[in-house]
Amino acid sequence: MGEHKNMKLKLARIQKDLSQEQLAEEVGVTRQTIGLIEAGTYNPSIKLCIAICRTLNTTLNDLFWEEEE
Numbered sequence: 001m002g003e004h005k006n007m008k009l010k011l012a013r014i015q016k017d018l019s020q021e022q023l024a025e026e027v028g029v030t031r032q033t034i035g036l037i038e039a040g041t042y043n044p045s046i047k048l049c050i051a052i053c054r055t056l057n058t059t060l061n062d063l064f065w066e067e068e069e
Helices: 008-014 020-027 031-039 046-054 060-064
Strands: none
Touching: 008 031, 008 046, 008 060, 020 031, 020 046, 046 060
């Protein structure tokens, strides 16, 4: 993920009408962790990525795959 903000995650979370805190509670992490993932400063484990995708009813590719530039 690196230096890029994860806008896909933020948009998917907002579309499901979840706050960072609500998503964090669903996947078993802190709100700060979700904020850091969205900011692109924290690289989540694959286990956490899968939990987030399941909660948001989306795929790993949709949320975490970076297009080559």
